[in-house]
Amino acid sequence: MARKARKPLTRDRVLRAAMALADKDGIEALSMRRLGQELGVEAMSLYNHVANKDDLLNGMLEVVLHEMEIPGDGVHWKAALRLHAVSAHAAFRRHSWACQLAVSPPSLDRVLDVQIRQMEWKLARLRDGLSDHLVYHGLHALDSHITGFTLWQQSHQITADNVGDLAAQFLRMFPADEYPRTYEHVEQHMTGFGSDTNAFEFGLDLILTGLERLHEGDPGVTVER
Amino acid sequence: MARKARKPLTRDRVLRAAMALADKDGIEALSMRRLGQELGVEAMSLYNHVANKDDLLNGMLEVVLHEMEIPGDGVHWKAALRLHAVSAHAAFRRHSWACQLAVSPPSLDRVLDVQIRQMEWKLARLRDGLSDHLVYHGLHALDSHITGFTLWQQSHQITADNVGDLAAQFLRMFPADEYPRTYEHVEQHMTGFGSDTNAFEFGLDLILTGLERLHEGDPGVTVER
């Protein structure tokens, strides 16, 4: 039997293993002991490559943020922001633990470089098409949609292991006569009334087009200032 | 000295104490041992009134959901949904731990009655003004804004104890020449360029007005179907 030639432990290898574990078994399964085990090492060894667990989580988030697309300057501001938002959503869906981390950062006293660079880019592109006031609120609307929709979507996700329970509960709790709208809505979800990818883009377009309309001075769009 | 006449422990008293603790010290400070201590009882006693910690968290969330306003039938669908969304946002802000719970429920196999009733109401009101297809996506856009914006807002919250660190880091990380837009944006936040309550309503109005426009067959609003 071949002797297992263990590769030397590095911060990068620790991060990758942690991401793989979180992707597979969920972020709640990621413990220092379990991660060490996965790497064939005692948990305490990890502290040679990572300051602590928060540092580990921060590092994992950083990798995911780098997976998000930043279109070049040739693209129109609205299309560019749309592309970025869609790729951000996709990255968060690939790593279901990441959006949670992005929105409730383990250590509030650290901001990642990549986060600031993305923010700067988004603000610059918004400014290409909108006034100061709309840029300010537009960033909030855009960012909150990216993370908010993703989290909301995850909370409604039906995973393979709870689909049976949910189906049974569904019939018990949503009787068609008592909750007709909800029954219909859930039915629409199950019959593919709208695909999941389009749901994200639907809200995204409401925001982007709404912003553009406001900039054009559309009086029909009422927003207090 | 007066003998402390301890009120009998009930599920309700446990829930209230847990909420008070989470409101004060954050959800991460809420442990069964700490909660028992707060109630003058051993942690194990709590299991007589609560099935387990997930049940406790579910109960806490339920109380918060009941704090959200459901306007009567006299109100126009758009105004009614707006009022509900604003009151939901306010409830989540009063209990900063609740939105996290709503969006990543501790036990996925349980849906709260109040959640279904609210969903039914929202769908009915949306249907008062919109077509089937818009109701379907409209609910997603609305719900994801309520929880998503709140979570996003919380992640950017500056609390009293980290304001010093952030101010220092701010100057170090956002040099005006390197990140001019971000610098300006953060400055706008600090000088009250837009108040926080309006930020939520800004995005809310983009969604509600956008939905209405789509229903009126506005060709300028491009959304794939």
Add this chain to the structure above:
DNA sequence: ACCTGAACACCGTTCAAGT
């Protein structure tokens, strides 16, 4: 320089034992 074992202060939860 990196890894380890033992230890510390925490968790949620069970269960037999008390009243």
Add this chain to the structure above:
DNA sequence: ACCTGAACACCGTTCAAGT
């Protein structure tokens, strides 16, 4: 019926000790 003490199987993290 309700509360408790001891215990179990977990956490993150420290630190002296090994190589």
